[in-house]
Amino acid sequence: MKVKASAVDLFCGVGGMTHGLIKAGIRVNAGIDNDGTCQYAYESNNGARFIHSDVRQLSGADVSTLYPLGDVKILVGCAPCQPFSPHTQKNDKRNEDERWRLLYAFDRLVKEIEPEIVSMENVTQIENQKVFSDFVDGLKSLNYSVSWETVYCPDYGIPQRRTRLVLLASKSGNIGLIPKTHSQAHYRTVRNAIGKLEALEDGGKSKKDPLHRAARLTSINKRRIQESKPGRTWRDWNEELRLRCHIRETGKRYVSVYGRMVWDKPAPTITTQFYNYGTGRFGHPEQNRALSLREGALLQTFPRYYKFSDPKKPALFQQVAIHTGNAVPVRLGVIIGRSILNHLEGAFHD
Numbered sequence: 001m002k003v004k005a006s007a008v009d010l011f012c013g014v015g016g017m018t019h020g021l022i023k024a025g026i027r028v029n030a031g032i033d034n035d036g037t038c039q040y041a042y043e044s045n046n047g048a049r050f051i052h053s054d055v056r057q058l059s060g061a062d063v064s065t066l067y068p069l070g071d072v073k074i075l076v077g078c079a080p081c082q083p084f085s086p087h088t089q090k091n092d093k094r095n096e097d098e099r100w101r102l103l104y105a106f107d108r109l110v111k112e113i114e115p116e117i118v119s120m121e122n123v124t125q126i127e128n129q130k131v132f133s134d135f136v137d138g139l140k141s142l143n144y145s146v147s148w149e150t151v152y153c154p155d156y157g158i159p160q161r162r163t164r165l166v167l168l169a170s171k172s173g174n175i176g177l178i179p180k181t182h183s184q185a186h187y188r189t190v191r192n193a194i195g196k197l198e199a200l201e202d203g204g205k206s207k208k209d210p211l212h213r214a215a216r217l218t219s220i221n222k223r224r225i226q227e228s229k230p231g232r233t234w235r236d237w238n239e240e241l242r243l244r245c246h247i248r249e250t251g252k253r254y255v256s257v258y259g260r261m262v263w264d265k266p267a268p269t270i271t272t273q274f275y276n277y278g279t280g281r282f283g284h285p286e287q288n289r290a291l292s293l294r295e296g297a298l299l300q301t302f303p304r305y306y307k308f309s310d311p312k313k314p315a316l317f318q319q320v321a322i323h324t325g326n327a328v329p330v331r332l333g334v335i336i337g338r339s340i341l342n343h344l345e346g347a348f349h350d
Contacts, residue, residue: 008073015038058105162269221278275290308320
């Protein structure tokens with residue numbers, strides 16, 4: 001007998017986590033996000049309600065009405081991670097960024113709703129922040145069993161070297177992630193994810209797939225990528241192509257920018273700038289361009305059928321990239337969903 005459970009997804013974006021939970025077998029009632037441009041993609045792909053709202057303005061009573069009577073309540077969320085990233089932590093203005101306080105709003109909602117299950121996904125650096133220890137202490141004070149671990153995404157079939165912290169908490173005893181699904185010898189790679197897509201030039205667009213489109217390169221970046229080799233660095237370029245920062249001692253360490261990916265390894269972490277050749281190792285392994293929007297989505301494990309924009313309106317290139325890069329990989333949502341279901345079925349049927 002299946003457990004009657006359903007979820008609400010805080011900070012849902014276009015629905016990476018939601019879609020993963022649904023694929024795992026968990027019904028999602030609604031997603032909440034303060035970015036209204038995510039609504040079309042979220043609702044079109046998930047059959048769930050999108051609520052355009054700032055989580056900080058919601059009460060536990062508001063969210064509780066989203067759960068059908070009698071359901072085991074699951075509350076999941078990935079607060080925007082930029083405030084906790086290594087790049088942002090170097091910025092003295094980090095404390096002025098109110099987004100990091102969103103985890104306190106999540107904590108407040110947990111205390112007001114007391115769902116049976118809580119899951120939180122974020123960058124690993126959050127573990128060193130007081131807001132995280134406060135979040136964990138709050139859960140324990142409500143008698144949740146809490147676990148968290150650092151997840152290396154290739155271990156779970158995600159073709160990118162993303163490392164994330166995943167927290168799970170339950171009112172019904174110990175809970176944790178399911179065992180790793182992939183060994184190093186069987187990691188999914190760039191080739192597995194995007195190797196069969198049609199070739200594009202920079203600035204090109206597929207006639208069959210509107211999302212398979214790539215940004216145009218400047219003339220000097222075309223020369224740079226032509227001299228770039230998979231897995232290597234800008235040190236392979238002729239000296240006249242190097243940037244001033246590469247010449248300075250402080251810039252010599254930044255070897256991942258302007259790089260090509262390697263076919264038979266997982267991709268680097270997909271960011272909101274994955275379409276930009278100069279912001280990371282986002283050069284295509286053999287074509288002289290950066291990743292297309294479709295390739296970024298596939299590396300984030302979004303299925304090919306996922307709709308990112310209303311076909312009746314022009315797709316905004318940068319907006320789709322931001323939505324894609326900010327998303328929880330769908331496959332990670334599946335893994336979290338399976339872990340929750342395994343726990344619930346054991347807890348309620350013992």
